[in-house]
Amino acid sequence: MIQILQQLINGLSIGSVYALMAVGYSLVYSIMNFSNFAHGGVIMLGAYFGFFFVTLYKMPFWVAFFGAGICSMLVAVLVERVAYKPLRARNAPFLYFMISAMGASMFMENFVIATIGPTFRTYPQVFPPQPFNLRGIYVGRLDMVMFVISCISLVALVYFIEFTKMGKAIQATAFNPKASALMGINTDFVTIVVFALGGFLAGIAGVLFGMKYTVYPQIGSITIKSFIAAVFGGLGSLPGAVIGSFILGILETLVSGYMMSQYRDLISFSLLILILVFKPMGLMGKSSEEKA
Amino acid sequence: MLEIKDLHVYYGGIHALKGVSISVEKGEIVTIIGANGAGKSTLLNAISGIVKYREGSISFKGEPLPKLPHLVVKRGIVQVPEGRLIFANLTVKDNLMLGAYLRSDVNGIKRDLEMVYELFPRLKEREKQMAGTLSGGEQQMLAIGRGLMGNPELVLMDEPSLGLAPLMVQTIFKVIKDIKSMGKTILLVEQNAYKALATADRAYVLEQGRIVKSGRAQDLLDDPGIKESYLGVKVNNRG
Ligand SMILES: Nc1ncnc2c1ncn2[C@@H]1O[C@H](COP(=O)(O)OP(=O)(O)OP(=O)(O)O)[C@@H](O)[C@H]1O
Ligand SMILES: [Mg+2]
Numbered sequence: 001m002i003q004i005l006q007q008l009i010n011g012l013s014i015g016s017v018y019a020l021m022a023v024g025y026s027l028v029y030s031i032m033n034f035s036n037f038a039h040g041g042v043i044m045l046g047a048y049f050g051f052f053f054v055t056l057y058k059m060p061f062w063v064a065f066f067g068a069g070i071c072s073m074l075v076a077v078l079v080e081r082v083a084y085k086p087l088r089a090r091n092a093p094f095l096y097f098m099i100s101a102m103g104a105s106m107f108m109e110n111f112v113i114a115t116i117g118p119t120f121r122t123y124p125q126v127f128p129p130q131p132f133n134l135r136g137i138y139v140g141r142l143d144m145v146m147f148v149i150s151c152i153s154l155v156a157l158v159y160f161i162e163f164t165k166m167g168k169a170i171q172a173t174a175f176n177p178k179a180s181a182l183m184g185i186n187t188d189f190v191t192i193v194v195f196a197l198g199g200f201l202a203g204i205a206g207v208l209f210g211m212k213y214t215v216y217p218q219i220g221s222i223t224i225k226s227f228i229a230a231v232f233g234g235l236g237s238l239p240g241a242v243i244g245s246f247i248l249g250i251l252e253t254l255v256s257g258y259m260m261s262q263y264r265d266l267i268s269f270s271l272l273i274l275i276l277v278f279k280p281m282g283l284m285g286k287s288s289e290e291k292a
Numbered sequence: 293m294l295e296i297k298d299l300h301v302y303y304g305g306i307h308a309l310k311g312v313s314i315s316v317e318k319g320e321i322v323t324i325i326g327a328n329g330a331g332k333s334t335l336l337n338a339i340s341g342i343v344k345y346r347e348g349s350i351s352f353k354g355e356p357l358p359k360l361p362h363l364v365v366k367r368g369i370v371q372v373p374e375g376r377l378i379f380a381n382l383t384v385k386d387n388l389m390l391g392a393y394l395r396s397d398v399n400g401i402k403r404d405l406e407m408v409y410e411l412f413p414r415l416k417e418r419e420k421q422m423a424g425t426l427s428g429g430e431q432q433m434l435a436i437g438r439g440l441m442g443n444p445e446l447v448l449m450d451e452p453s454l455g456l457a458p459l460m461v462q463t464i465f466k467v468i469k470d471i472k473s474m475g476k477t478i479l480l481v482e483q484n485a486y487k488a489l490a491t492a493d494r495a496y497v498l499e500q501g502r503i504v505k506s507g508r509a510q511d512l513l514d515d516p517g518i519k520e521s522y523l524g525v526k527v528n529n530r531g
Contacts, residue, residue, distance in 0.1 A: 165393070172379050172390050179377035182340060184365030184394040184442060 005137050007257045008250060013143035014212070015249020016150030020205035021226030022233070022241035023157060024076075024198030030174040030236040031194050034094055035227065037101040038079050040220030041108030042199050046072040046206025047215045048112060051121055061126045069203040076199025077192055079104050088191075105220065112217045123211045146208045153201060154242060160197075161238065170194060174236070225252075225265075228272040234285025243283060293318045293477055294339070294369075294446060299348035301334050308334045310501040311348070316446065316479050321472050323480040323488040323509065325522055326498035332481040333374050335498070336448045339479075340364050340371045352446070366394055370444035374451050374481075376435040380424025384415055387423050387434055391441030400443065407474075408437040411467060429460035436467060446477045453484045465491050485522035489513045497522070 021043055028036040049071045053064030083100040127141040161167040172180040173190045181187050205226075209219065226245060233244025248268060256264045275282060294316040301309040308331045316322045326332050337343040339350060341361040350357040352367055370391075379387050388408060392401045409416035412433040418426065423434055432452055439447055449468070453461045465487050472478055482488035489495055489509045497505040497518065505512065512518050 168382070168386060168390060169393065171382060175379050175381050176377055178342060179373065179379065180390075181342065181361035182365070182371050182373055182377070183390045183438070184362045184370075185390070186360075186362040 002136055003257070007253045009137065009139055010143060010257075011250030011253035012246060013140075013147045013249070014253065015229075015246035016147045016154075017205050017208050017212070018226040018229045018249050019154055019242045019245035020150050020201045020208075021223050022230040022245045023154070023238055024202050025227050025230040026233075026236055026238055026241040027170075027194050027198050029230070031170070031177075031191055032084070032088075032097070033236075034097045034101070035235065036198075037098070037227075038083065038104035038108070039076075039198065039202055039227075040223045041105045042072050042076045042079070042202040043206040043209065043223045044112065044217065044220035045075055045108060046203030047210030047219055048116065048206075049203065050207035051123060051210060051215050054126070055124060065204060065207055068207045069200045072203025072206065073196045073199040075108075076195045076202065080191065080195040085188075109217050109220060116217075118217055121215045123215070126211065142211060146212065149204065149208065153204065157197065157201070158238065166190075166193060225268050228268055231272060231285075232275050232282055234282030237282070237284040240282055240284035293353055294479070295349075295351045296335075296339070297349045299335070299338060299345050299350070301331070301338050301343055301345045303343075308501055309338065309345070312498070312501070312503055313348075314496050314503065314506075316477060318445075318477055319472070319475065320494060321468065321478045321480060321492040323482055323492035323495045324498050325482055325485040325488055325495060328483070329500075330498040331501045332498055333450055334501075336371055336373075336450050336479070336481055339369065339448060362394070365442055365444075368443075368445035369448065370439045370442040370446075371448040372435050372439040372450065372452060374454065376431045378423045378426075378431050378434050378438070380422065382423060383420050384423050384426070384434060385419045387438050388415070388441050391438035392443075395443065401441070404441055404443055408440055411440075411470060412437055429456050429463070432456060432460070432464060433467075436464075436471075440471070444476065446479065447471060449478060449480045451481055451483060453482065453487065461487065485518070486513075489518075 021039070024039050025035060028039070046068050050064050050068035053059045053067050054061060059067065083104045084097060087096050087100060127145060129141075131138040131140045132144065161170060169180065169185045169190050170193065172183065173185060173187050177187050180190070206219070209223070225248065229245040229248040230241045231244070232248060233240030233242065248271070251271070252264050252268060255267050296312060296314050299309050299312040300307070312331070312335060314322070314324070324332050324335065334343060338345045339357070341359050341364045344359065352369065357367060357369070358364055379390065382390070388405060392404070395401055414430055415433055415437055418430065423431065426434060436449075436452065452464050452468070456464065461484065468478060468480065468491055480488055480492060489512055492509040495507065495509045495512045496503050497512070505515070505518070
């Protein structure tokens with residue numbers, strides 16, 4: 001019993017970081033109807049920003065953390081301006097966006113390999129290693145921090161989307177860009193805001209992810225699991241992305257806890273295929289076409 | 293107030309507007325009638341900045357009109373689009389408030405919201421309802437109300453009576469007159485030519501991307517050619 005609870009808590013913790021990443025996929029999908037595969041690259045850069053801010057520049061952790069978020073936000077917006085805006089301007093077919101996203105993603109990965117190198121790097125110990133003892137259940141401090149930060153960020157995001165004017169404009173643009181433009185909404189600016197939000201969350205998720213595991217140039221391809229979570233929940237739906245992420249996180253920790261950890265990714269990708277075949281809308285998705 | 297000169301719009305190889313010139317004076321209702329595919333929506337979308345025009349000019353209150361949709365709205369021209377295009381996933385109130393997106397005059401917004409609710413009491417009753425659950429007629433009311441929330445000087449209306457029951461059509465045309473009496477100017481596109489001509493001050497007839505006739509709406513109502521092609525009236529041998 002204790003052990004199940006233990007696994008559940010670990011699952012919630014990693015699931016919450018998946019959620020931070022997954023909402024970025026979902027936000028962009030809801031506005032532009034394509035899966036932004038450059039998102040993984042932004043997450044990877046976020047992990048590196050945080051790493052160098054802490055080690056090289058000796059910044060206090062929280063400064064490095066938010067710094068990484070802001071730098072990643074700028075990168076995400078830059079990717080949008082350079083790789084997608086020109087395509088949007090001439091109504092390019094969907095496939096071009098996919099190719100452009102792949103290109104941006106490969107560029108980021110290889111840029112890091114060329115400049116920083118392919119080696120694995122480990123964050124210094126920021127939080128003391130000894131876990132909390134909650135009535136016999138041990139919760140790592142880092143896991144706790146991951147969970148709390150992620151939840152705060154997600155609540156803030158939902159508040160922004162649901163209760164601010166810009167949030168309503170994002171919802172309106174996701175529903176119908178033409179009608180939104182006719183209301184006086186600058187849909188181009190809304191797109192920038194969406195990439196900025198996704199990029200910031202990607203950056204801080206990258207830092208958390210990098211602290212939990214290690215930092216290396218291909219870390220972005222692992223974050224594809226948050227994409228699976230977003231598809232599982234239903235791309236384009238924020239609650240879907242969050243719920244999908246928690247389910248995936250828990251499923252993964254249970255699998256690696258009770259079976260072999262090698263099965264973990266096998267299960268995740270099988271889940272993706274099963275969803276795409278049997279429930280392409282996901283749990284709460286808005287449309288089924290052109291997801292992957 | 294609005295002055296369009298020699299406007300040409302292309303969709304790829306399709307030449308949708310072939311040199312359209314029209315003008316709208318302050319306080320008028322001007323209607324553009326024409327068959328399906330004549331280019332009516334294209335003309336309104338060119339004004340709104342939704343479609344780009346290759347040649348020609350559009351000026352508003354003596355100055356060239358910007359070509360980006362949000363800047364056009366900022367200048368005081370709001371379009372109530374064909375098919376309503378309401379935000380079905382948001383509440384009625386949210387839809388109306390999005391109409392006021394560019395405004396920051398809290399009191400003015402409040403006043404206009406009351407004005408819209410007075411015009412369409414049905415919307416007030418359904419304030420918190422998801423807009424997608426409204427009936428067709430109510431959605432048209434919402435689309436018009438949402439447009440008015442932008443406090444426009446010029447309202448562009450694209451087929452507001454489309455797909456509505458006769459009673460609702462009556463209501464909508466009465467509202468159009470009410471909007472005029474608020475001092476707003478209206479450019480109305482319609483397939484319901486009889487109703488449009490009966491409501492408007494002046495009219496243009498658009499055929500295959502060209503203005504083929506124009507004049508006082510009353511005169512066009514009596515025009516034999518118009519009667520035959522647009523009003524479905526058989527005209528006997530003249531003279
Ligand atoms: N996005 C588009 N791409 C290509 N052609 C288009 C597009 N929009 C309109 N057209 C074409 O341009 C012409 C004018 O279309 P428009 O929608 O302006 O007509 P309309 O007068 O509004 O017709 P309706 O009464 O059916 O609404 C038509 O031949 C139409 O097929
Ligand atoms: Mg039309």
